[in-house]
Amino acid sequence: MIRFYNGKVLSFEAGLKIEDKELWTDGRNISYIGPKPESLPEFEREIDLKGDLMLPGFKNAHTHTAMTFLRSYADDLPLQEWLYNKVFPEEAKLTPEAVYLFTKLGIMEYVSGGITASFDMYYKNDEYILANRECGFRTVICSALNNFDADIENIEREFLKFNAPGDDMVGYRLGIHAEYTTSMERMEYLSSLVHKYKVPAFTHISETKAETEECIGRYGLTPPQLLDKIGFFDYGGGGFHCTWFNDEDIELFAKKGLWAVANPASNLKLASGIAPLEKMRKAGVNLAIGTDGPASNNALDMFREMYLACVTQKHICEDAAAFNADFALEMACKNGADCLNLPQCDDLSVGKRADLTVINLRMPSMQPLHNISKNIVFAGSKENVRLTMINGKILYEDGQYFLGFEPEDLYREVNAYVKAEMKN
Amino acid sequence: MIRFYNGKVLSFEAGLKIEDKELWTDGRNISYIGPKPESLPEFEREIDLKGDLMLPGFKNAHTHTAMTFLRSYADDLPLQEWLYNKVFPEEAKLTPEAVYLFTKLGIMEYVSGGITASFDMYYKNDEYILANRECGFRTVICSALNNFDADIENIEREFLKFNAPGDDMVGYRLGIHAEYTTSMERMEYLSSLVHKYKVPAFTHISETKAETEECIGRYGLTPPQLLDKIGFFDYGGGGFHCTWFNDEDIELFAKKGLWAVANPASNLKLASGIAPLEKMRKAGVNLAIGTDGPASNNALDMFREMYLACVTQKHICEDAAAFNADFALEMACKNGADCLNLPQCDDLSVGKRADLTVINLRMPSMQPLHNISKNIVFAGSKENVRLTMINGKILYEDGQYFLGFEPEDLYREVNAYVKAEMKN
Numbered sequence: 001m002i003r004f005y006n007g008k009v010l011s012f013e014a015g016l017k018i019e020d021k022e023l024w025t026d027g028r029n030i031s032y033i034g035p036k037p038e039s040l041p042e043f044e045r046e047i048d049l050k051g052d053l054m055l056p057g058f059k060n061a062h063t064h065t066a067m068t069f070l071r072s073y074a075d076d077l078p079l080q081e082w083l084y085n086k087v088f089p090e091e092a093k094l095t096p097e098a099v100y101l102f103t104k105l106g107i108m109e110y111v112s113g114g115i116t117a118s119f120d121m122y123y124k125n126d127e128y129i130l131a132n133r134e135c136g137f138r139t140v141i142c143s144a145l146n147n148f149d150a151d152i153e154n155i156e157r158e159f160l161k162f163n164a165p166g167d168d169m170v171g172y173r174l175g176i177h178a179e180y181t182t183s184m185e186r187m188e189y190l191s192s193l194v195h196k197y198k199v200p201a202f203t204h205i206s207e208t209k210a211e212t213e214e215c216i217g218r219y220g221l222t223p224p225q226l227l228d229k230i231g232f233f234d235y236g237g238g239g240f241h242c243t244w245f246n247d248e249d250i251e252l253f254a255k256k257g258l259w260a261v262a263n264p265a266s267n268l269k270l271a272s273g274i275a276p277l278e279k280m281r282k283a284g285v286n287l288a289i290g291t292d293g294p295a296s297n298n299a300l301d302m303f304r305e306m307y308l309a310c311v312t313q314k315h316i317c318e319d320a321a322a323f324n325a326d327f328a329l330e331m332a333c334k335n336g337a338d339c340l341n342l343p344q345c346d347d348l349s350v351g352k353r354a355d356l357t358v359i360n361l362r363m364p365s366m367q368p369l370h371n372i373s374k375n376i377v378f379a380g381s382k383e384n385v386r387l388t389m390i391n392g393k394i395l396y397e398d399g400q401y402f403l404g405f406e407p408e409d410l411y412r413e414v415n416a417y418v419k420a421e422m423k424n
Numbered sequence: 425m426i427r428f429y430n431g432k433v434l435s436f437e438a439g440l441k442i443e444d445k446e447l448w449t450d451g452r453n454i455s456y457i458g459p460k461p462e463s464l465p466e467f468e469r470e471i472d473l474k475g476d477l478m479l480p481g482f483k484n485a486h487t488h489t490a491m492t493f494l495r496s497y498a499d500d501l502p503l504q505e506w507l508y509n510k511v512f513p514e515e516a517k518l519t520p521e522a523v524y525l526f527t528k529l530g531i532m533e534y535v536s537g538g539i540t541a542s543f544d545m546y547y548k549n550d551e552y553i554l555a556n557r558e559c560g561f562r563t564v565i566c567s568a569l570n571n572f573d574a575d576i577e578n579i580e581r582e583f584l585k586f587n588a589p590g591d592d593m594v595g596y597r598l599g600i601h602a603e604y605t606t607s608m609e610r611m612e613y614l615s616s617l618v619h620k621y622k623v624p625a626f627t628h629i630s631e632t633k634a635e636t637e638e639c640i641g642r643y644g645l646t647p648p649q650l651l652d653k654i655g656f657f658d659y660g661g662g663g664f665h666c667t668w669f670n671d672e673d674i675e676l677f678a679k680k681g682l683w684a685v686a687n688p689a690s691n692l693k694l695a696s697g698i699a700p701l702e703k704m705r706k707a708g709v710n711l712a713i714g715t716d717g718p719a720s721n722n723a724l725d726m727f728r729e730m731y732l733a734c735v736t737q738k739h740i741c742e743d744a745a746a747f748n749a750d751f752a753l754e755m756a757c758k759n760g761a762d763c764l765n766l767p768q769c770d771d772l773s774v775g776k777r778a779d780l781t782v783i784n785l786r787m788p789s790m791q792p793l794h795n796i797s798k799n800i801v802f803a804g805s806k807e808n809v810r811l812t813m814i815n816g817k818i819l820y821e822d823g824q825y826f827l828g829f830e831p832e833d834l835y836r837e838v839n840a841y842v843k844a845e846m847k848n
Contacts, residue, residue, distance in 0.1 A: 311692035
């Protein structure tokens with residue numbers, strides 16, 4: 001049992017609320033939230049928060065973690081040159097061992113930035129999962145069926161393997177990479193799995209204008225409408241990016257209860273556009289938020305994403321009141337958990353998993369204490385993360401990592417790979 | 425003498441360059457940059473950089489430091505409601521003692537974020553300067569002449585007082601608050617001072633569409649063209665924001681060698697727009713960058729500003745290659761110094777002031793080391809600041825402040841002010 005005392009708890013149970021309370025964990029779950037009781041049990045450790053804030057950790061609802069190997073490898077280039085001359089050739093050479101290494105690098109960044117779960121889409125999933133399990137990081141894979149997959153039945157095998165009952169550290173949801181990389185035959189195959197297992201499905205969707213227009217050219221329908229037509233969304237799910245959604249796409253997502261996962265940093269940097277999040281919010285679309293991969297972002301930083309979601313919506317709506325910061329915080333902490341099918345991690349309350357982040361409020365950017373949640377969204381950054389706990393285990397605290405390896409050793413290994421294997 | 429060894433030096437002497445070199449200081453200046461010599465002199469302290477990077481500290485080229493008292497006081501509101509119901513009433517009550525306190529809070533944020541100089545526009549300048557002097561922070565004031573000044577001759581007195589020869593820790597440049605807050609008579613008075621002292625002048629300019637259109641309505645000219653007509657820019661200077669510059673404004677600024685100071689975070693959050701920085705860059709306008717005040721930003725974070733400058737330009741140009749990160753870094757470190765009339769602080773080279781920031785590269789967001797400058801702009805944040813030195817003195821190192829006071833004491837005082845004096 002760990003006791004956090006002398007601090008504040010942020011929860012979403014009845015709207016965003018911050019209260020002076022203790023929080024105890026019992027190994028995996030939150031066992032108590034409330035005032036200091038008259039007598040205390042024995043604790044393994046008691047942590048004096050000194051007024052700092054606990055919140056339900058950030059859920060990164062769309063990422064490609066192992067792409068840390070491409071961080072700052074090729075920036076400030078036209079999109080096609082970046083993708084075809086830089087990203088694809090290096091990805092083609094990527095070994096399973098490299099996915100394992102660079103996933104660990106990404107997990108370091110997650111826990112030092114207060115992120116407690118990820119919704120990841122990449123490949124070489126056995127090595128990806130091994131890295132997550134060794135670190136104690138919670139992750140859900142989204143399959144990425146596309147035209148280059150040699151063995152499409154692997155998706156069904158992985159779906160069964162990574163959804164083992166009783167284990168919620170690893171999950172697996174069905175998905176295609178994107179309409180523009182997947183034939184109709186393969187999209188229909190994925191849709192058949194959706195119906196066989198009665199589960200939701202996800203995909204990159206309407207990320208760029210060109211992709212959206214080309215889909216209309218091919219099928220006479222936007223990507224959301226096309227996928228809906230083939231039954232892809234019959235059991236829920238949603239899409240990543242959603243940059244070029246029109247009003248009918250928004251209505252469809254709202255009506256079917258689908259998730260639109262925003263990736264504002266990636267969309268700006270690759271000049272893909274700004275998704276109409278405020279419009280979606282008003283229409284009642286379920287909204288979560290993610291970093292996308294570090295090749296296009298380049299940081300795995302949910303502070304940045306929350307901030308950008310707010311300010312880009314204020315910009316496109318020409319209204320400083322649009323897209324309230326408190327809503328962005330709810331997207332990042334709570335909605336993301338629901339999108340990942342992790343309702344047991346969506347809030348700080350008794351019986352939920354102890355997946356939490358401690359924000360250090362004793363730093364200049366968090367002062368004065370007019371409004372803590374606005375401070376976090378509009379002035380917060382990774383520097384404010386004091387501690388990250390997942391499934392009751394502390395994985396990061398005060399600059400120290402508890403992931404089972406030495407950071408310096410990992411840096412040495414990733415740079416050795418970069419030097420030996422990549423063209424610079 | 426302090427010796428930094430086992431690290432890298434970023435300089436702009438012949439384009440952005442990063443080299444493995446030592447750097448020594450002699451109390452105020454940089455006394456040596458180069459390889460480790462065969463014999464070493466005695467040092468007061470030797471700092472093992474462990475591979476980390478030194479760069480010329482960030483210059484915040486437009487800010488209102490003491491407005492930390494309004495950070496997160498009133499966000500997500502329509503612009504006019506925010507300004508007239510929240511900001512102005514609280515500013516009217518602000519005491520000199522509060523300016524002193526909240527300036528210190530801002531300075532804490534500057535040094536913990538690698539910022540080594542500021543170009544500040546506010547009021548109660550004696551207390552503002554006292555706080556800067558006590559902390560050892562380098563600052564240049566821009567006067568803010570407007571219609572509410574009771575004693576307009578104070579500007580000339582302050583201009584002489586704060587430009588004392590031989591002291592470059594404090595400076596003072598002439599300016600008006602903005603065209604929309606300053607009568608023609610007063611703008612002409614400021615212009616007369618410009619001609620009397622043959623010095624540059626600055627102002628908030630073309631920040632919002634409404635302000636720009638109203639100026640055209642009043643005078644038949646855009647703000648830059650109006651001020652140019654009355655001789656305001658006859659000895660150089662420039663403007664803050666520049667969001668709504670048209671092609672003629674850009675041409676004027678380029679031709680006269682004026683500074684356009686970008687404030688991308690503030691412009692997005694207040695829904696003011698996105699300045700055409702890439703167009704200005706191509707036209708040869710001098711560009712620097714600043715945070716604006718913490719009431720509108722809400723962070724005093726040059727990482728955020730560099731990042732936003734790049735990605736917002738990629739967005740409006742619809743070109744992922746627009747506005748290279750290396751240029752943003754040069755704006756923040758070097759150009760800002762020239763804008764503030766601090767050429768002695770614009771680079772890391774022998775004889776320049778020892779105003780520098782050490783970036784910790786041994787953190788996940790800075791790995792792998794494909795490209796350090798892109799890592800800083802696209803993935804860097806305040807967490808990466810290991811040390812900040814101004815005028816040869818270390819003011820921040822590894823989370824510790826050396827500003828002459830205890831952070832906890834200041835936090836207590838600023839929150840006491842907020843509780844006693846402000847309406848919440």
